[in-house]
Amino acid sequence: MMKFWQRYALSWGWLIILTMASVAIGQYFQYATLNSVLFIAIVMLIIALKGQQIVDVFMELKHAPSLWRNIMLSYVIVVPLIITLIYI
Amino acid sequence: MPDNLQQALGASTNEPTASSKSNLKKLPGDLAMWFFILAELTVFAIFFIGFAIAENLNLVMFAEGKAQLHKVAGLINTIALITSSYFVAISLHSMRVRNDRQAVFRLILALVFAAVYIVIKLWEYESLFEQGIDIETNTFFTLYFLITAFHFMHILLGMVILVYMAKNAYQGKYNDSSSESEFSGFESGACYWHMVDLLWIILFPLIYVI
Numbered sequence: 020m021m022k023f024w025q026r027y028a029l030s031w032g033w034l035i036i037l038t039m040a041s042v043a044i045g046q047y048f049q050y051a052t053l054n055s056v057l058f059i060a061i062v063m064l065i066i067a068l069k070g071q072q073i074v075d076v077f078m079e080l081k082h083a084p085s086l087w088r089n090i091m092l093s094y095v096i097v098v099p100l101i102i103t104l105i106y107i
Numbered sequence: 108m109p110d111n112l113q114q115a116l117g118a119s120t121n122e123p124t125a126s127s128k129s130n131l132k133k134l135p136g137d138l139a140m141w142f143f144i145l146a147e148l149t150v151f152a153i154f155f156i157g158f159a160i161a162e163n164l165n166l167v168m169f170a171e172g173k174a175q176l177h178k179v180a181g182l183i184n185t186i187a188l189i190t191s192s193y194f195v196a197i198s199l200h201s202m203r204v205r206n207d208r209q210a211v212f213r214l215i216l217a218l219v220f221a222a223v224y225i226v227i228k229l230w231e232y233e234s235l236f237e238q239g240i241d242i243e244t245n246t247f248f249t250l251y252f253l254i255t256a257f258h259f260m261h262i263l264l265g266m267v268i269l270v271y272m273a274k275n276a277y278q279g280k281y282n283d284s285s286s287e288s289e290f291s292g293f294e295s296g297a298c299y300w301h302m303v304d305l306l307w308i309i310l311f312p313l314i315y316v317i
Contacts, residue, residue, distance in 0.1 A: 023200050031193040038185050045316040062312045069308045077196045077301045083134050087141060098152050098309060105159040
């Protein structure tokens with residue numbers, strides 16, 4: 020069974036990896052001149068993944084009433100989705 | 108709030124059992140704080156969407172503006188805030204197992220990483236001012252300064268809250284059974300800090316990366 024600090028440490032590591040990934044992808048697309056919408060969609064997906072970690076692990080909403088968890092998860096999905104749609 | 112103490116005691120073991128999980132379905136912190144968090148998130152969502160629309164209308168200006176920003180500074184700030192949030196999360200656990208000194212130490216570490224953010228952000232502003240760039244330079248920098256400065260103020264408020272939480276934890280106020288609501292205050296403060304982190308998670312890629 021995972022101890023509490025392992026769960027938080029894993030989440031921290033995952034957030035750092037995702038942050039690095041989004042910056043690395045940004046650098047790659049800057050020079051590769053590939054489809055910018057695809058790039059934005061990938062970065063926004065990374066935002067949603069990071070948001071889910073903060074909401075479920077750091078804010079401890081995974082075991083909270085589903086209404087509040089769903090509201091917070093919706094935010095980290097809907098806002099990046101709207102931003103992606105604006106850039107299309 | 109009696110439920111808070113109940114949850115606090117339940118969480119003091121390593122993991123809640125399957126049967127106890129359903130009983131522990133409670134919102135961390137005060138309900139009022141969550142409504143406040145929702146209001147803050149809504150305001151920032153309007154900022155983010157407004158920024159994206161403005162960028163779509165001024166692609167060249169925004170590309171030039173973003174090229175003048177210091178991406179590494181933004182990256183360091185992201186890592187600093189995530190790490191700060193991590194220390195706040197584990198300090199909450201320390202409070203639940205009644206280890207006040209450890210909680211205070213972890214809150215101080217969280218404040219140190221928050222201070223890293225403050226120093227780097229101020230350095231970033233100063234370097235832009237030295238280049239003659241300010242809030243009136245163009246639409247990009249108007250939005251850049253508005254959004255990041257508004258977030259900066261939330262960081263400052265969050266730091267005040269963390270100091271208050273550390274002070275109360277140091278004085279053992281969260282261990283006083285007659286002040287159960289104070290423990291809920293600790294959770295509320297922690298959730299506010301995580302919200303500030305959550306906002307930067309969206310702000311950084313939107314303004315610095317894409």
